Amino acid sequence: MYKEMIIEKIDQAVKILNEKNIDMWMTFVRETGNMKDPMIDMVVGAGATWQSAFIITKSGQTHAIIGSLELENMKMTGTYKNIHSYLKSIKEELIQVLDLYKPNKIAINFSRNSTLADGLPHGLYLELLDHLKETKYEEALISSEEIIAALRGRKSNKELDIMKEAIKETLKIFDDTTRFIKPGVAEKQVAQFVLDLCAQKGFEPAWEKEYCPSVFSGPNTAGAHAGPTDRIIERGHVVNMDFGIKYKGYCSDLQRTWYICHPHEDKAPMEVQKGFDVIIESITLSANELKPGKKGWEIDEIARNYIQVHGYEEYPHGLGHQVGRVVHDGGALLGPKWERYGNLPFLEIEEGNVFTIEPRLTIPEYGIATVEEEIVVTKTGCEFLSERQKKIYLIK
Amino acid sequence: MYKEMIIEKIDQAVKILNEKNIDMWMTFVRETGNMKDPMIDMVVGAGATWQSAFIITKSGQTHAIIGSLELENMKMTGTYKNIHSYLKSIKEELIQVLDLYKPNKIAINFSRNSTLADGLPHGLYLELLDHLKETKYEEALISSEEIIAALRGRKSNKELDIMKEAIKETLKIFDDTTRFIKPGVAEKQVAQFVLDLCAQKGFEPAWEKEYCPSVFSGPNTAGAHAGPTDRIIERGHVVNMDFGIKYKGYCSDLQRTWYICHPHEDKAPMEVQKGFDVIIESITLSANELKPGKKGWEIDEIARNYIQVHGYEEYPHGLGHQVGRVVHDGGALLGPKWERYGNLPFLEIEEGNVFTIEPRLTIPEYGIATVEEEIVVTKTGCEFLSERQKKIYLIK
Numbered sequence: 061m062y063k064e065m066i067i068e069k070i071d072q073a074v075k076i077l078n079e080k081n082i083d084m085w086m087t088f089v090r091e092t093g094n095m096k097d098p099m100i101d102m103v104v105g106a107g108a109t110w111q112s113a114f115i116i117t118k119s120g121q122t123h124a125i126i127g128s129l130e131l132e133n134m135k136m137t138g139t140y141k142n143i144h145s146y147l148k149s150i151k152e153e154l155i156q157v158l159d160l161y162k163p164n165k166i167a168i169n170f171s172r173n174s175t176l177a178d179g180l181p182h183g184l185y186l187e188l189l190d191h192l193k194e195t196k197y198e199e200a201l202i203s204s205e206e207i208i209a210a211l212r213g214r215k216s217n218k219e220l221d222i223m224k225e226a227i228k229e230t231l232k233i234f235d236d237t238t239r240f241i242k243p244g245v246a247e248k249q250v251a252q253f254v255l256d257l258c259a260q261k262g263f264e265p266a267w268e269k270e271y272c273p274s275v276f277s278g279p280n281t282a283g284a285h286a287g288p289t290d291r292i293i294e295r296g297h298v299v300n301m302d303f304g305i306k307y308k309g310y311c312s313d314l315q316r317t318w319y320i321c322h323p324h325e326d327k328a329p330m331e332v333q334k335g336f337d338v339i340i341e342s343i344t345l346s347a348n349e350l351k352p353g354k355k356g357w358e359i360d361e362i363a364r365n366y367i368q369v370h371g372y373e374e375y376p377h378g379l380g381h382q383v384g385r386v387v388h389d390g391g392a393l394l395g396p397k398w399e400r401y402g403n404l405p406f407l408e409i410e411e412g413n414v415f416t417i418e419p420r421l422t423i424p425e426y427g428i429a430t431v432e433e434e435i436v437v438t439k440t441g442c443e444f445l446s447e448r449q450k451k452i453y454l455i456k
Numbered sequence: 457m458y459k460e461m462i463i464e465k466i467d468q469a470v471k472i473l474n475e476k477n478i479d480m481w482m483t484f485v486r487e488t489g490n491m492k493d494p495m496i497d498m499v500v501g502a503g504a505t506w507q508s509a510f511i512i513t514k515s516g517q518t519h520a521i522i523g524s525l526e527l528e529n530m531k532m533t534g535t536y537k538n539i540h541s542y543l544k545s546i547k548e549e550l551i552q553v554l555d556l557y558k559p560n561k562i563a564i565n566f567s568r569n570s571t572l573a574d575g576l577p578h579g580l581y582l583e584l585l586d587h588l589k590e591t592k593y594e595e596a597l598i599s600s601e602e603i604i605a606a607l608r609g610r611k612s613n614k615e616l617d618i619m620k621e622a623i624k625e626t627l628k629i630f631d632d633t634t635r636f637i638k639p640g641v642a643e644k645q646v647a648q649f650v651l652d653l654c655a656q657k658g659f660e661p662a663w664e665k666e667y668c669p670s671v672f673s674g675p676n677t678a679g680a681h682a683g684p685t686d687r688i689i690e691r692g693h694v695v696n697m698d699f700g701i702k703y704k705g706y707c708s709d710l711q712r713t714w715y716i717c718h719p720h721e722d723k724a725p726m727e728v729q730k731g732f733d734v735i736i737e738s739i740t741l742s743a744n745e746l747k748p749g750k751k752g753w754e755i756d757e758i759a760r761n762y763i764q765v766h767g768y769e770e771y772p773h774g775l776g777h778q779v780g781r782v783v784h785d786g787g788a789l790l791g792p793k794w795e796r797y798g799n800l801p802f803l804e805i806e807e808g809n810v811f812t813i814e815p816r817l818t819i820p821e822y823g824i825a826t827v828e829e830e831i832v833v834t835k836t837g838c839e840f841l842s843e844r845q846k847k848i849y850l851i852k
Contacts, residue, residue, distance in 0.1 A: 091571035093663050094782050098490050107664055109784070110796050127796070128772055133667065133683060147772060149795035170578035172586075175487035178579035182566035183599070185578040190568075203579070267489050268503055271529065287529060376524055376543060386490050388505070399545035400506050400523065 062309070066105045066139045068216055070116055073103060076210045077118040083163035083200075085207055087114040088180055088188055097169055097179025099208065101309065101385055106130070106137040111150045111187065114140065117161055125153045151191040158197050166197060167204035173402035174391050176212060177205035209391025212384055214412040219310065219384070220436060220445075223414060226307035227314070227434055227446045233257055233303070234316050241455050243295050243320055247275040247288035254303060266304030266311040266387045273303035278427045295322045298332055298427030299455075304387060311387040313416050314446055315432035318453040328452050335372070335423035336452045339431050342366045342419045343448075346379060346394070347435055350409065350442040356394040357405035363419045364396065372421040378405070380416040383434060389414075413437040414445065458705070462501045462535045464612055466512055469499060472606045473514040479559035479596075481603055483510040484576055484584055493565055493575025495604065497705065497781055502526070502533040507546045507583065510536065513557055521549045547587040554593050562593060563600035569798035570787050572608060573601035605787025608780055610808040615706065616832060616841075619779070619810060622703035623710070623830055623842045629653055629699070630712050637851050639691050639716055643671040643684035650699060662700030662707040662783045669699035674823050691718045694728055694823030695851075700783060707783040709812050710842055711828035714849040724848050731768070731819035732848045735827050738762045738815045739844075742775060742790075743831060746805065746838040752790040753801035759815045760792065768817040774801070776812040779830060785810075809833040810841065 077085060089097050092107040100107065104114045110127030117123075124140035131145040144153045158166075170185060171177035180188075192198040215223070233254060240253050254273045258265060265272035275288040278297035293299055297320045304313035317336060319328040328336070342363035350359050360379040368374050378395030381388045392407035394415055409415075418432035431449050435442040473481060485493050488503040496503065500510045506523030513519075520536035527541040540549045554562075566581065567573035576584075588594040611619070629650060636649050650669045654661060661668035671684040674693035689695055693716045700709035713732060715724040724732070738759035746755050756775040764770050774791030777784045788803035790811055805811075814828035827845050831838040 091784060094494050094571050094784065095491060095575060106666075136683060136685075146796075147794075151795075170582075172579045172583050175490050175577070175580075178577040179491060180578050181571070181574040182576050182578045182581040183568045183574035184571075186566075187568050270502075287532060289532075388487060388490065398543075399547075400542075 062105060063138055065218060065309075066103060068218060069102050069211060070122060070139065072214070072216065073116050073207065073211050074118065074120045076207050077116065079210075080206055081118075082165045082167050082202070082207065083118050084158075084161060084165070085116045085167040085204055087169055088112070088184065089114075090184060095181070098176045098386060099169060099179055102212065103139075104137075105139045106134055111184070113150065113154055113157075115157060117163075119161070121161075123157050125150055125157060154191055155195060155197075158195070163197070164200055165202050166200045167202050167207055169204050169208070171203050171205035171208075173404055174205050174209060176386070176389065177203065177208040177391075205391065209407060210410070213382055213390035213392065213410055215384065215414055215436070216412075220412075220414070222308045222310045223312070223383070223434075224445055226305060226310050226312040229261070229263065229307060230303065230305050230312040230314055231447060233305070234301070234314065237301065238318065238453050238455070241293060241299060241318055241320070243293055243455075245293050246290050247277055247293065248290055250275045250293070250301065251288040254301075258305060263305040263307060266306050266313055273301050275299070275301045276428055279425050293320060295320050296426070298423055298429060300428055300430050302430070302432065309385055311383055311385070311389075312434065313383050313387050313432060314434065315418060315430050316449050316453065317429050317431055318455055319426075320455045326454075326456070328454065329426070332423055332426050332429070333452065334370075335421055335426075335429040338367055338370045338372065339419055339421060339429045340450055343417050343431060343433060346417060347442055347444070350415070350435065350437060351440060352409055352411045352437060354409045355406055356392050356409065357397050359394045359409075360396050360405065363417070367419060367421050375420040377420070380418055383414050383416060409437055411437050411439055415442075458501060459534055461614060461705075462499060464614060465498050465607060466518060466535065468610070468612065469512050469603065469607050470514065470516045472603050473512065475606075476602055477514075478561045478563050478598070478603065479514050480557060480561070481512045481563040481600055483565055484508070484580065485510075486580060491577070494572045494782060495565060495575055498608065499535075500533075501535045502530055507580070509546065509550055509553075511553060513559075515557070517557075519553045521546055521553060550587055551591060551593075554591070559593070560596055561598050562596045563598050563603055565600050565604070567599050567601035567604075569800055570601050570605060572782070572785065573599065573604040573787075601787065605803060606806070609778055609786035609788065609806055611780065611810055611832070612808075615780070616808075616810070618704045618706045619708070619830075620841055622701060622706050622708040625657070625659065625703060626699065626701050626708040626710055627843060629701070630697070630710065633697065634714065634849050634851070637689060637695060637714055637716070639689055639851075641689050642686050643673055643689065644686055646671045646689070646697065647684040650697075654701060659701040659703060662702050662709055669697045671695070671697050672824055675821050689716060691716050692822070694731075694819055694825060696824055696826050698826070698828065705781055707779055707781070707785075708830065709779050709783050709828065710830065711814055711826050712845050712849065713825050713827055714851055716851045722850075722852070724850065725822070728819055728822050728825075729848065730766075731817055731822075731825040734763055734766045734768065735815055735817060735825045736846055739813050739827060739829060742813060742815075743838055743840070746811070746831065746833060747836060748805055748807045748833060750805045751802055752788050752805065753793050755790045755805075756792050756801065759813070763815060763817050771816040773816075776814055779810050779812060805833055807833050807835055811838075
């Protein structure tokens, strides 16, 4: 299955090379056990110890140039048609393969904007330049960011099927969590409950387990991207959790919000309900406008404005990111035009992209309201992949 | 414990900065969930989503400059004294911190020779250059490879204690494997036995589980760095296994060799015994010469020559590598002067380095003999960390 998925993505890469008119795409790596170019799992499927080049050409050919000790392993992996091995230096084999195609444009994995297209370390880049010195290929190197944004962003049906299963399994865990949360339990206990459940089911958390799940309760919480603390969940707290799993190589990423009722309450206080409803409506409004050709900042702006117009501070992050083999995946981002996001908010949304929508706001004296859903972009709009949370979960 | 170990390594880094007369060392990263600079686990202890700088100065100061959403998490991590957060762009905060020290030399993580010092992707390097444009710091950037080679290579006593435990636990698993191996069992079954045992004990394999353990049986095997196959272990086969675990963040890496006796045999055939003995003696001879100040290629040459003089082909790899948080760790390498190893065989061996010694040779018609031990370099020589295999393990 994994091999077939890689071959499917390689075929898709060939189409993208033709669409973008790029002769060749080369993923150049070494010691992937220490630090792995994020494209390796998607279009290679085997690690590499010594300098190795994984080449996909516009004409549909694939070449792996690898250290001799890894020859058999690459053959067994079975994802590349032509395999070349070397003992002492990659240079000669590499140039021989390039000479077969004489490419004018060779895309390599560096990008100022996208970390997923920035898998080539600077020192290894200098090594590559040195191998190509005094050949015409030195001038042919370009960034692969366009290829990678398209390849990671446009999900195949096989990929979507797996991602839907991942979401379903994740929402089951959220349901179990609803039964677990009660006053007197610490954030860390909720997180441990979720991690134990994950381990039982054989799922890995989608990101570092120190803050997957993140659990926040009550006012003045630590804020996103922090780990759960010893803080005790109390009546009158708004609680939320950010969590996803890795399932057959693909990630999910969702958030849900709870309110812990006082004994006399059978619904959330007005302020809490208002904040929650603003989040839900901001998701609906931005999803309504999400479609191919739009730019991410346009979608972010809809939710951001709606939240501010209703008297809350804007959220200090983007509205949503793509999801895939990694939790922050793809190129285009539903984010504001802030320098820290580079050109990602300016890229066009494409059919087959999977995005999170995850606005956030603070309800003073209660906590944070945040709901995160996942959607897939269709030909004319978008569809929710996750069954939406539309009512705040009440813990009585 | 983890926090204390990081602080210990940061203190060690300050000493190294003074020794090498480098003003400042900056680990510059983003989206460590997608691809993580290998230094993050050793001298930071927290991931980062947005562009982040982790700075250690010669004067002993530490500064973390991070995205605002990660401020609380960094405080909880507790490894950096000064924490600065930003919302939109890191540039201003970064330059303010640099202006506090006005460094003439800023080491950053790029290296042509060492992947462990090559954690800065090329695109992110271009971003950094842009932040520093028109400041004097643009000219101050140098490679951190010397710092990282020393820091990763010189193990503290705390690190050595953990590594010794890791080796002990690994050798127990080898002992269990000796009881499991028998004629009729496939390589893959041996590997699965070992992985199951690992899972039971809560250990992760030290490298990708597709070929950790690697198991090779009989003549014409797939060769190092390949996964185990469906090949059935037979009487008359030499079998070997390459395996290590990750234990409290540190790796082990060992190999052992077995011979599967025919019913009439109570020892290995002469050819097998001779091949095995040459491996053992080559380990002894090279360990005898291993001491601070020697260069890796000098040690590699001893084993390589000894093996060739006895009529075997030279092994197609280095004699040994350093081990630590990652399985191929540190700078200096016990390797031949081949281009693919860059300058690593030319670096000086230092006290506190942990190396593998792992020569290999093919015994025609029987299989591969390979034994891998781990040693630590002392003031005047080296000591074996692993209880040596000196006799071939016989399976009757």
